[in-house]
Amino acid sequence: MAPLPASPSLLDALSAVFDQMGADPRAWALGMARATPAVTLVPAFGLSAVPAPTRLVLALALGACIAPALAAEVNGAGPFVLALAREALAGLPVALLAALSIYVAGMAGGLVDDLRAARESVSLPSLPEQLPPVAALFTLLASLAFLETGGAARVASALATPEVAGHFSWLTVTKAFARSVELAFALAAPLAVASVLIETAGALVARAATPAFIGPVLAPVKSVALLGLLALMFERIAELLVVTSGFR
Numbered sequence: 001m002a003p004l005p006a007s008p009s010l011l012d013a014l015s016a017v018f019d020q021m022g023a024d025p026r027a028w029a030l031g032m033a034r035a036t037p038a039v040t041l042v043p044a045f046g047l048s049a050v051p052a053p054t055r056l057v058l059a060l061a062l063g064a065c066i067a068p069a070l071a072a073e074v075n076g077a078g079p080f081v082l083a084l085a086r087e088a089l090a091g092l093p094v095a096l097l098a099a100l101s102i103y104v105a106g107m108a109g110g111l112v113d114d115l116r117a118a119r120e121s122v123s124l125p126s127l128p129e130q131l132p133p134v135a136a137l138f139t140l141l142a143s144l145a146f147l148e149t150g151g152a153a154r155v156a157s158a159l160a161t162p163e164v165a166g167h168f169s170w171l172t173v174t175k176a177f178a179r180s181v182e183l184a185f186a187l188a189a190p191l192a193v194a195s196v197l198i199e200t201a202g203a204l205v206a207r208a209a210t211p212a213f214i215g216p217v218l219a220p221v222k223s224v225a226l227l228g229l230l231a232l233m234f235e236r237i238a239e240l241l242v243v244t245s246g247f248r
Contacts, residue, residue, distance in 0.1 A: 026080065030070045032063030032161075034087040037054045037095035038155050043102045044143040047150075049125030062156055069160040093168040094158045097176055098151060101141040105241055106131060108158040108187035109138030112230065115195040116223040136232065138187070138241070189238060196227050198222050 039045050039059045046055070070087070106128075113132035122136040131139060146152075158168060203220060230237075 018115045026065040027070045028060075029080075030063075030083060030087045031066030032059045033084040034066055034091035034159050035059045035062035036072070036088055037092045038062070038098055038159065039196050040179060041095045042099045042146075042151075042155070043128060044098075044146040047125065047128060062159065062163055065156050066160045069162055091159055093170060093173045094155060096173050097168060098146070098155050098158075100180055101183065101241070102146060103128075103140060104184050105142035105187065106135045106139035108184045109182075111188045112191050112226065115131060115191060116226045131151075138237075141238060145238070149242060185238075186240060191226060191229060193203035195222070197225060198225050 030115075036059050038063065039055050086158075110132060112134045116147065121130045121132055123130045124136065124140075127136055127139055161168075199222065
């Protein structure tokens with residue numbers, strides 16, 4: 001009986017797969033390095049809610065999509081480790097731009113929580129940290145809008161741009177941070193104005209009321225009124241988050 005052929009090693013099997021796909025494993029590694037900041041920083045990709053092996057697989061999948069665009073970078077000058085670091089740095093502005101609207105939405109929600117003097121907090125694995133309820137709601141809503149409007153595909157397309165450092169420079173990130181103030185203001189300004197009006201009305205009522213200690217009784221009314229106004233505006237806020245989700 002003829003002996004069985006030796007089983008191929010894992011390295012041989014991977015080499016065969018790469019040959020069949022026509023992909024260079026070094027280009028795949030560069031693509032993974034460029035995609036790692038987005039997988040790590042964008043809340044819509046799960047953060048700590050997704051196990052590290054799953055994030056690694058996601059980075060590998062994005063790297064496979066980016067690899068053809070990086071084929072020319074494989075034989076560049078310098079050590080390969082420096083090339084990996086260079087690609088990770090090139091992908092960082094894309095990750096920041098993709099995550100910006102989500103973090104800004106959370107900050108706007110946090111302002112609403114501050115206006116209503118909320119003391120409770122929500123801790124979810126998909127959130128970057130413990131957040132008050134409205135901030136957590138806005139963050140999750142912005143993350144959902146990012147995924148539903150094709151944010152992941154836009155990230156992959158941006159990362160596959162050959163001159164990604166030129167299209168998504170740090171100057172672009174700085175301008176985006178400046179524009180994000182408009183988004184935060186658009187989300188929180190109506191509720192901030194309503195808070196001032198409610199506070200003024202409460203102060204006038206407390207001043208004219210008898211007995212005078214009715215003021216503390218009116219304090220919860222402000223929170224309820226703000227939540228009611230948020231419920232009325234929620235559809236408009238959701239539409240705004242969908243329009244501004246991710247980057248275009």
